[in-house]
Amino acid sequence: MNLAGPPKLRIENVALRFASRTGAPVTALENISLDVADKEFSVIVGPSGCGKTSLLRLVAGLIEPTEGTITLDSRRISGPGKDRGMVFQSYTLFPWLTVQHNVEFGLRIAGVSAALRRETAQRFIAQVGLNGFERLYPKQLSGGMMQRVALARALANDPAVLLMDEPFGALDSQTRSLMQELLLDIWQASHKTVLFITHDIDESILLGDRVYVMTARPGRIKEMVEITLPRPRTVEMLTTDAFMAIKRRIMHSIHQEAMRSLAIEAPST
Amino acid sequence: MPAFLDAYLAPKKDIPRRAYLTVSTLVASAILALWCVLSYGEMVRNDFLPTPDQVVTAAISGLNDGSLPLNTTVSVTEIMSGFIIASVFAVPLGILMGSFKIAEAALEPVTNFVRYLPVSALIPLLILWVGIDITEKISVIFIGTFFQQLILIADVARGVPQDLLDVSYTLGANRRTVVARVLIPATLPGVMDTLRVTLGWAWTYLVVAELVAANKGLGYFILNSMRGLFTDQIFLGIMVIGLLGLITDQLFKLLRNWLLPWAAA
Numbered sequence: 001m002n003l004a005g006p007p008k009l010r011i012e013n014v015a016l017r018f019a020s021r022t023g024a025p026v027t028a029l030e031n032i033s034l035d036v037a038d039k040e041f042s043v044i045v046g047p048s049g050c051g052k053t054s055l056l057r058l059v060a061g062l063i064e065p066t067e068g069t070i071t072l073d074s075r076r077i078s079g080p081g082k083d084r085g086m087v088f089q090s091y092t093l094f095p096w097l098t099v100q101h102n103v104e105f106g107l108r109i110a111g112v113s114a115a116l117r118r119e120t121a122q123r124f125i126a127q128v129g130l131n132g133f134e135r136l137y138p139k140q141l142s143g144g145m146m147q148r149v150a151l152a153r154a155l156a157n158d159p160a161v162l163l164m165d166e167p168f169g170a171l172d173s174q175t176r177s178l179m180q181e182l183l184l185d186i187w188q189a190s191h192k193t194v195l196f197i198t199h200d201i202d203e204s205i206l207l208g209d210r211v212y213v214m215t216a217r218p219g220r221i222k223e224m225v226e227i228t229l230p231r232p233r234t235v236e237m238l239t240t241d242a243f244m245a246i247k248r249r250i251m252h253s254i255h256q257e258a259m260r261s262l263a264i265e266a267p268s269t
Numbered sequence: 270m271p272a273f274l275d276a277y278l279a280p281k282k283d284i285p286r287r288a289y290l291t292v293s294t295l296v297a298s299a300i301l302a303l304w305c306v307l308s309y310g311e312m313v314r315n316d317f318l319p320t321p322d323q324v325v326t327a328a329i330s331g332l333n334d335g336s337l338p339l340n341t342t343v344s345v346t347e348i349m350s351g352f353i354i355a356s357v358f359a360v361p362l363g364i365l366m367g368s369f370k371i372a373e374a375a376l377e378p379v380t381n382f383v384r385y386l387p388v389s390a391l392i393p394l395l396i397l398w399v400g401i402d403i404t405e406k407i408s409v410i411f412i413g414t415f416f417q418q419l420i421l422i423a424d425v426a427r428g429v430p431q432d433l434l435d436v437s438y439t440l441g442a443n444r445r446t447v448v449a450r451v452l453i454p455a456t457l458p459g460v461m462d463t464l465r466v467t468l469g470w471a472w473t474y475l476v477v478a479e480l481v482a483a484n485k486g487l488g489y490f491i492l493n494s495m496r497g498l499f500t501d502q503i504f505l506g507i508m509v510i511g512l513l514g515l516i517t518d519q520l521f522k523l524l525r526n527w528l529l530p531w532a533a534a
Contacts, residue, residue, distance in 0.1 A: 062435050082441030092436040096454045096531045106440035109450070137531040150436075157440055 006074055007035035008193045009059065009161055014068035016054055027218035028054050032068070034212060034221060036161070039191040043208035044221075045198055045250065047258060051219030052197045056165050059195060060086050072160060082106055085159030089166040091146045093138040099125065099149050100134040106157035124152035127186060144175040148182070155186070164196040168203070177235050180206055188232045201250050202238055205229070213250060215257045223253050319501035324508070327501040336490075341509060343485040344475055347403060351410025351478075352471045356464055359415050363422025363463075364456055368429075368448070376419065384416040389477050401482035413474035414467045421467070425459030426452070458525070458532035465521040472514045 016029040028051040036042045046052045057063045059070055061080040070077045072084065085106075093102050101108075103121040112120070125134060128148035138146055147167055154162060168176040180203060187194065187207075198204050204211045205227055213223045227246060229237060237243050277284050301321070307313045308320040319327075331337030365372040366380075388409055395408050429452055437451045479488030487506050494502035526533045 057435075060435075060439050062438065080435075080438035082439070084439060086436060086439040088432050088436060090430065090432045092430070092432045094433070094451065094454070096457070096529070105437075109440070109442050109446050139531065153440070163439070 008038040008040070008073065009036040009195065010069075010071045010074075011035070011055075011059070012069050012071070014055075014058060014065045014070060016051065016058065016063070017066045029058075029065075030218040030220050032219070032221055034224070036193060036195055038193055041187060041194045041196065041207055041209045042212065043196045043198060043204040043210070044212045044214055045201060045204040045254070046214030046219070047216055047254065048199060050214045050216035052214050053165055055214075055219065056086070056163050056195065056197050059161070060084050060163055082110070082157050083160040084163055085154035085157050085161075086163040086165065087147070087150050087154050087167040089169045091138070091143065091150070091170075093141075093146055093149055093153075095138050098135050098137055099130060099141070102138070102149055103153045103156050105153060110157075120156050121152075124156045125149075127155070127189075128152045128182065142175075143171050144179060147171065147179060151183070151186075155190075155192070159192075161193045161195060164194065166198050167196075169198070169200075176203075181235055183207065184233055201247055201254070205243060205246050205250070206233060206235065206238065211250060213253045213257075215260075222257060225250060316498050316500055319504055323501040324504045327499075327505045331502075331505065337505075337509070340485055340487050340490045340506075341513070344479070344487040344510075345513065347406045347478060347486065348410055348468075348471050348475060350403075351407040351474075352414055352468055354407070355411045355415035355418055355467075355471075359418035360422055360460055360464075363419045364426045364453065364460075366419065367423035367426025367456075368452055373423070377423070380416050380419050383412075384420060388413045388474060389480070392477070392481060396481060405481065406478040406483070406486070409478035410471050410474050413477070414471045417470060418463060418467050421463040422456070422460055425456050425463060428459065429455040458529055461521070461525040461529065465518060465525070468517055468521065469514055472510060472517075475510065 011032055011034050014029060014032040015027065017025050017027050020026045032055060034042070044052050044055065054063065058065050059077065061077050061084065077084075094105065097105065100118070100121055103124055104117045107117045107120060122134075125131065128151055130145065130148055130152070133141070133145065138149070141149065151167070168179045171179060184207065186192075194207075196204075196207060208227050211225045211227060212221050213225065214220065215222045225246065229240075229242060229246075276282070277288065304318070305321060308315070308318050328337065331340075362372075362376065366376050367373070391412060392405075392409065395405050395412075399405050399408055433451060433455060434447050437447045442450065475486070476488035476491060479486045479492065483489035483492075487510055491503050491506035494500070494506065
């Protein structure tokens with residue numbers, strides 16, 4: 001990747017603290033720094049409760065960091081914006097809009113003409129393989145289809161960075177594999193800058209150029225693993241030796257971490 | 270237990286539509302049959318329980334002298350006026366209350382206080398303040414429904430998933446757009462359901478509304494019939510109210526499916 005010049009997205013010394021119900025300060029994230037290069041696919045993998053979703057919401061501008069700064073194209077992030085499109089783990093399609101109008105939503109509020117909106121939406125609906133489903137409402141779609149529409153809706157806005165918060169987490173494993181392949185295809189064609197969050201190690205290796213391993217309580221980045229597997233990638237790679245070697249390394253790292261947090265939780269005897 | 274019944278006794282499982290209709294018809298017929306047995310069999314005094322044909326006769330004479338349509342029109346006017354005025358204020362205020370903490374802080378304590386007051390306890394005040402004409406009746410319906418609607422609609426707005434708003438921000442929406450294009454549409458099915466339920470409640474306040482200084486209306490008709498022990502007329506009044514309630518409820522259901530096909534049951 002292009003290492004010269006400033007990174008696309010830069011997270012610098014970010015901490016997130018809030019007061020718990022008892023008033024005691026809770027540190028959700030501590031000393032997080034990472035750079036995402038232009039056209040790079042970065043994945044953050046970590047156990048539940050490590051604050052990875054909070055980190056993504058900070059980048060989206062939905063919450064503010066207690067310390068540190070986040071910059072996109074050298075401009076400081078101070079709130080949500082359409083330059084950072086997001087796909088959520090929960091189903092977030094607008095139930096009152098058809099597939100077509102869901103995908104058009106961002107363009108519509110940006111004041112794009114009806115003709116251009118329709119054409120753009122058509123292109124992304126086709127890209128996620130949902131031709132012929134334009135007029136259906138979300139409740140008529142399966143979970144996998146809803147996430148495809150959510151992806152098309154985010155992409156139709158042409159964001160500078162695509163943020164994905166465990167988008168396939170609620171899907172069954174077969175559908176998840178299909179969605180991973182779809183995302184790989186789309187990324188291979190568009191080379192969007194992506195920041196992707198998951199607890200699934202296979203998923204992180206299969207998709208990412210870089211995988212950041214996060215630790216819990218407080219959330220910190222423990223390690224960055226460069227994924228050197230060749231592209232384009234397919235799910236068949238999941239069983240190769242190279243894949244396994246990376247997986248062992250990440251599993252070991254996460255396992256150490258899980259043991260450490262278990263030790264913290266266990267009553268001291 | 271006989272084997273054929275087994276399929277009908279599984280919790281939350283569908284049963285054939287024919288079986289469903291059969292059971293509904295059977296129960297309704299059983300009630301009607303019980304009424305016939307008790308009244309025609311003279312097991313209950315006739316001035317306590319009229320016979321079905323007496324109620325039909327009362328209906329026919331009410332239709333002939335025009336009193337039944339008149340009373341019905343008056344009551345429907347009162348109910349719909351009170352209900353519509355309540356809804357016009359409760360829907361926007363409820364959405365505000367459920368979406369903005371500052372509106373909740375301002376409105377919720379007062380609402381929860383008034384909500385538990387029996388409407389009948391407010392009648393003396395209403396008479397002093399608005400008099401005894403139709404305004405008083407509409408006010409009773411308004412008070413009976415408005416505060417309930419407010420709380421229920423606030424809950425509907427509160428139930429709109431935060432992720433739905435957040436995703437809109439990441440698509441470039443500002444607060445105004447989020448409220449107008451996301452929050453409000455997202456509340457519509459719940460708002461329609463609340464209106465449907467509270468319209469039913471509005472009907473239950475009818476007799477209370479027509480307790481004071483009424484000379485027309487179904488509630489008045491029932492109260493007045495009691496004085497002469499005309500139980501056939503009391504039954505008639507009750508049945509018309511029940512029937513109108515059933516009709517408005519079904520209309521609301523149709524309206525909801527027609528207006529909000531994306532949320533149809």
